[in-house]
Amino acid sequence: MEVIPIDLDENSYDIIIGENLINNLDDILSIKDERNFILTDRNVDMIYGDKLHNLKHFFKLTIEPGEKSKSIDVAIDVLRQMLEKGLTRKSTVIAFGGGVVGDLAGFCSSIYMRGISFIQIPTTLLAQVDSSVGGKTGVNLNDYKNIIGSFYQPKKVIIDVELLSTLPKKELMSGIGEIIKYGLIYDYEFFQYIKKEIEGIRSLNNNVMKYVVRRCCEIKARIVELDEKENGLRKILNFGHTFGHALEGGTNFTRYSHGEAVIVGMFYETILAKKMCVIQELYSNEILSFLESLGVDLSLSEYSTSVLIDFMTRDKKNKDNKISFILPINRGEVKEYLLDINEINWN
Ligand SMILES: NC(=O)c1ccc[n+]([C@@H]2O[C@H](COP(=O)([O-])OP(=O)(O)OC[C@H]3O[C@@H](n4cnc5c(N)ncnc54)[C@H](O)[C@@H]3O)[C@@H](O)[C@H]2O)c1
Numbered sequence: 378m379e380v381i382p383i384d385l386d387e388n389s390y391d392i393i394i395g396e397n398l399i400n401n402l403d404d405i406l407s408i409k410d411e412r413n414f415i416l417t418d419r420n421v422d423m424i425y426g427d428k429l430h431n432l433k434h435f436f437k438l439t440i441e442p443g444e445k446s447k448s449i450d451v452a453i454d455v456l457r458q459m460l461e462k463g464l465t466r467k468s469t470v471i472a473f474g475g476g477v478v479g480d481l482a483g484f485c486s487s488i489y490m491r492g493i494s495f496i497q498i499p500t501t502l503l504a505q506v507d508s509s510v511g512g513k514t515g516v517n518l519n520d521y522k523n524i525i526g527s528f529y530q531p532k533k534v535i536i537d538v539e540l541l542s543t544l545p546k547k548e549l550m551s552g553i554g555e556i557i558k559y560g561l562i563y564d565y566e567f568f569q570y571i572k573k574e575i576e577g578i579r580s581l582n583n584n585v586m587k588y589v590v591r592r593c594c595e596i597k598a599r600i601v602e603l604d605e606k607e608n609g610l611r612k613i614l615n616f617g618h619t620f621g622h623a624l625e626g627g628t629n630f631t632r633y634s635h636g637e638a639v640i641v642g643m644f645y646e647t648i649l650a651k652k653m654c655v656i657q658e659l660y661s662n663e664i665l666s667f668l669e670s671l672g673v674d675l676s677l678s679e680y681s682t683s684v685l686i687d688f689m690t691r692d693k694k695n696k697d698n699k700i701s702f703i704l705p706i707n708r709g710e711v712k713e714y715l716l717d718i719n720e721i722n723w724n
C-alpha cells in the first residue's frame with residue numbers, strides 16, 4: 378500500500394494506492410458514524426456490489442451508468458435519499474464508481490448540510506488517475522458540462538488497481554489518454570516510461586499500473602497543491618481538452634470516450650503547435666507518432682473545422698472569440714496560448 382499525501386492546508390488528505398484494498402474496506406475506512414452513504418452505478422454494483430454488502434453502517438444508492446446521471450435532477454434524488462436515510466453532519470459519503478459517480482457524489486456531499494465528509498473509491502482508470510484527485514465536483518445543465526459545481530476535497534482517496542480488470546477496453550483507453558497527458562505536460566521521463574510500458578498498461582500489469590497510477594496522482598497532487606482553484610498552473614491539465622471537448626460535443630458524446638477525445642485533441646493541438654513553430658520538429662514527431670500508434674481513430678474527415686471551433690467558443694474557458702489552448706513547447710512542458718479563431722489551423 379502506498380500513500381501520497383496531498384497538502385492543501387486544512388483540506389489536506391491522503392491518496393492510498395494498492396491492490397486488493399476492496400476486501401479490507403472497513404479497516405481502511407475506519408468510520409465511526411452509524412449512518413453513511415455509498416453512491417455507485419448499476420454496472421459497478423453488478424460486478425462489485427457483494428463486496429459492499431459487508432460494509433457496516435452504509436446505505437447504498439445505485440444510479441444509472443453514464444454521463445446523463447450527472448444532472449441536477451439526479452443530484453436532487455441523491456440529496457433526498459441522503460436526507461431520508463437520516464445522514465447527519467458526521468456522516469460520510471463514499472463515491473464508488475467512475476468519474477460520473479465521483480463528480481455527483483462530491484457535489485452532493487459539498488452542499489448537503491453545507492458540506493459533509495466524502496471519500497472517493499474510483500473504479501475506472503480515468504477516475505483513478507484524474508477525476509478522483511483535485512476536488513472538482515459538479516453536474517451538467519442543459520448542454521453545459523460541469524456548469525454547476527464546487528471545489529470540494531475528499532477526506533481520502535482509496536485506489537485499488539485490481540478493480541480495473543473488469544473495465545471495458547474503451548474505458549481503459551480513456552484513462553490511457555489522461556496518463557499520456559501527464560507525461561507530456563509535466564514529466565518527459567514518465568512519457569518515456571509510458572511509451573516503453575504501453576503493453577503492460579494495456580494488459581493491466583499490476584506492478585506497472587501501481588507505478589503509473591501513483592505517478593499520475595503525484596503529478597496531479599503537485600499541480601493542485603500549487604493552484605487549487607485553477608487560477609493559473611492548473612490549466613496545464615487541459616492539454617488536449619480544448620480540441621477534445623469540442624470533438625466530444627460535436628459527436629454528441631457517443632463516438633469517443635473522454636480520454637479517446639483527449640488523445641485526438643493532443644494530436645491536433647500538437648500539430649497546431651508545430652504550425653505555430655513553438656515546438657521542435659523532432660519532439661512533435663515523437664508525440665504524433667506515439668499517439669498514432671494507439672489505434673484511436675484520428676481522422677477528422679467528417680468534422681469541419683468551423684463546427685469544432687464553434688463548440689470551442691461555447692466553452693466557459695473561452696470568450697471574445699479567443700480560444701485557450703495548452704500547447705506542448707518542450708519535453709515535459711506546455712504553455713497556454715490564447716488564439717483568435719482566425720489563427721487556428723490544424724489542417
Ligand atoms: N472532477 C474532475 O476533476 C474530473 C476530471 C476528469 C473527468 N471528470 C468527469 O468524469 C466523468 C467521466 O468519468 P469516467 O470516464 O470514469 O466515466 P463513468 O463514470 O461514466 O464510467 C465509465 C463506464 O465504466 C463503467 N465502470 C466503472 N468502473 C468499472 C469497473 N471497474 N469495471 C467495469 N465497468 C466499470 C461505468 O458503469 C460506466 O459505464 C465525466 O463526467 C468527466 O466530466 C471529472
Ligand SMILES: [Zn+2]
Nearest residue numbers: 555618635639
Ligand atoms: Zn480529461
